[in-house]
Amino acid sequence: MMQAAATVIARDLRKVFPAPGGGQVEAVGGISLRVGEGRLTALVGPDGAGKTTFLRMLAGLLPADGGQLQVLGFDVARQPQQVQDRISYMPQRFGLYEDLSVQENLDLYADLHGVPMDERRARFERLLQMTDLAAFKARPAGKLSGGMKQKLGLACTLVRSPQLLLLDEPSVGVDPLSRRELWKIIQQLVQEEHLSVLVSTAYMDEAERCEHIFVLHQGQLLAEGDPASLAAKARGLTWSVVPPAHMQARDLQAQLIDDSAHVLDAVPRAGAVRFILQPGASPADIAAALHGVAPVERPAELEDAFMMLLRAQETQAPLPVAAVAATKLAGDDAPVIVVRDLVRRFGDFTAVASTTFDVHRGEIFGLLGPNGAGKTTTFRMLCGLLPASSGHLEVAGLNLRTARAQARARIGYVSQKFALYANLTVRENLEFFGGAYGLGGAQLRQRVADSISRFDLQAQARSGELPAGYKQRLAMAVGLLHAPEILFLDEPTSGIDPLARRAFWRTITGLAQQGVTIIVTTHFMEEAEYCDRIAIQDAGELLALGTPQQVREQAGGEGIDMNAAFIGIVEKGRAQRSAGAAGRAA
Structure with missing residues (x-):
């Protein structure tokens, strides 16, 4: 069989960088691969796998x-300009000029790029039509x-x-609707x-759209193939179980994922828990953890094979649960956020319109919505970072209009972009933020030492040089340093691979069990399954509020996952707003 033409051919490709503590780190370690012509190909792998280095x-x-x-047939080392004249590259932080309009x-x-004037009009029209930005050229x-x-x-x-x-x-940091639109453009x-x-x-789920996938790990090529052939690696090991009535899916998932001798991975999905058994294990080996409920074998998916490949390379222990001040008392149902x-x-723009809800102690509450929906504004008001225009907002029994500083002392905050000081070491960041939270002396030294140990951090490493997964660990350690009652997490897993997300949520589950109240925004709809309740906002309005099961039922689908429920609810809300606007105009 004749081999298809290749756009990329790599043979024993290597790239090394200086290590933070001296020595070298091999970011790309002898990779050999071919990327086929005229096809959609994916690079997947955990943080530090070498994906960005390889693309650069x-x-x-x-x-x-x-x-x-x-x-494209050119030697990159000898003919870089010929390559750059024929490719387009969109890095993670693409440089838009924010003061300039779309056009x-x-x-x-x-x-x-020297695009001739006679080619621009047709090209621009096609791009604006594909991206649905034609109506926003002047914005x-x-x-x-x-x-x-x-x-x-x-x-x-x-x-x-x-x-x-x-x-x-x-699509990092992009909501499911925008992700779907972006991928429609790419496939087109x-x-x-x-x-x-x-x-x-x-x-x-994005990698599954591609014809061919390369799985990287620590600069090495672990596996490659089409989605079906890779998924087949997990065949016979993948199961699903519905938790008993008295148990939440996230608690069952935590028990399963802790049994590393028999369970390779577990994740909540659509009210059930999907898990992967270790090769050689059977459901009988985990009967106690299943609480008498019989699991059902399910077809293997790409993510199952991906997790198997990663687990075979490393055993990443769950992040430990840090000591916290909150304690969940029996019968303590008073809301901690009102x-x-x-x-x-x-100005004239209403970012959040008449929103009402409560959050109870020890609850994980998800605040979801498309980009621009108003959830970040709501989140910032809850944290005391932004005053409300009107309405009542109470956090930890304190009115944010009159006691914002006192309320902030009782909350922890982990921002989407990890508000760390890149030039400071891990220890220096912890000491600085600990001081800002009012800690000092022996108490601060003890808390810092405990955090470094619990989160498996290198005290002298500069935070700006840490991989994304370890920046996330440090940000969590900072947010929990003063043992807060309420923890705010603003898209904390954006850009983090599935392995790191599992470890992160295992920690969050443990914190909630101790009585910490968690408020989280996320664009990963699978993470909504960890929440006790979720709210979906769009255009500043609250479209849905309830348990994940209630929200899925509102979307009108039996057995649909949260991604489909989210898209359905937002699209229905937008259709109703459009119909209302048309009616008023008439």
Whole structure:
């Protein structure tokens, strides 16, 4: 059988970087692979796998330290300009000019790439139509939602017609609706323009859309193949179980994932717990953890095989549960967060419109919504970082209008971008934030030492040089240092691979069991399954509020997952708003 033409050929490719404590780290360690022409190909792997380094080497932005690399038939080391003239590369932080309009950004990138004037009109029209940005040509990029910014970034990357498109985690921080639209554009490019696309992603459902997948780990190629052949590696080991009536899915998942001798992985999904048995184990081996409920064998998926491959390489213990001040008392049902008719306006724009809900002690409460829905504004008001325009907001028994500083002393906060000081070491970050929380002396030294030990951190490593998963650990350690009663998590797993997400949520489950109240925003809809209750917002309005099961029922589907429920609820809300607006206009 004749081998298909290749856009990328790597032979024993190597790249090393200086290690933070001296020595070297091999980011890409002797990789050999071929990327087929005219197809959609994925790079997947945990943090530090080498995905971004590999893409930057393909783009001619990083020189190799060994091996050979050909892109579109050119030797990247000797002919980098010929490669760069024929490819387009969208890094994780694509450089939009936020003060320029959508059209002005397109014009600027067309100028930078030397796109002839006679080609621009047709190209721009097609890109604006594909991205649904035609109605927003005059809007400044800084005023677009996160999903719209990503689509504009992709359009700017494509102002010229490349032969190869490189995308580095293009949907990180993007809601499910925007992710779906982004991938529709990418697949359309492959089908209609026969474009070769190589994309790195932390989402296994995105990788399943690709024809071929490369699995990387610590600079090594672990496996490759199409989604079906990779999923087959987990065949016969994948099961699903519905928790007994008295038990939450996340608690059953925690028990299963702790039994590493028999269970390789477990995750809540659509009211059940999906788990993977260790090779050689059977459901009978975990009968006690299943509480008498019989599991059902299910078809293996790509994520199952991915988790198997990673677990075979490393045994990442769950993050330990830090000591906390909160204690969940029997019968203690008084809400610790009370929100009544909460409104926030920015000039004439209403970001949050008359929102009402309660959150109880020890509850995990999810605040979900598309980019630009108002959830970040709500979140910032709950944290005391932004005053409400009107309404009543109470946190830990304190009115945020009159006692914001006192309330903030009783909460922990982990932001989406991990508000750490990059030039400070792990220890220095902990000491600085501990002091800001009012800790000092022997108590601060003890808390810092405990955090470094519990979260398996290197005290002298600079936080800016840590892999994303360890930055997340440090951010969690900082947020928990003063033993808060309430922990706010703003998209804490954005861009984090499934292995790190499992460990993170195992920690959160343990904190909730101790009585810590957790408020979390996330774009990973599978994480909504860990929540006791969730609220879905869009355009500042509350569209749904209830348990994951109640929200799935509201979406009208039996057995649907939270991703489908979220999309269904948001689309229905938007249709109703459009119909209402049309009625008022008539």
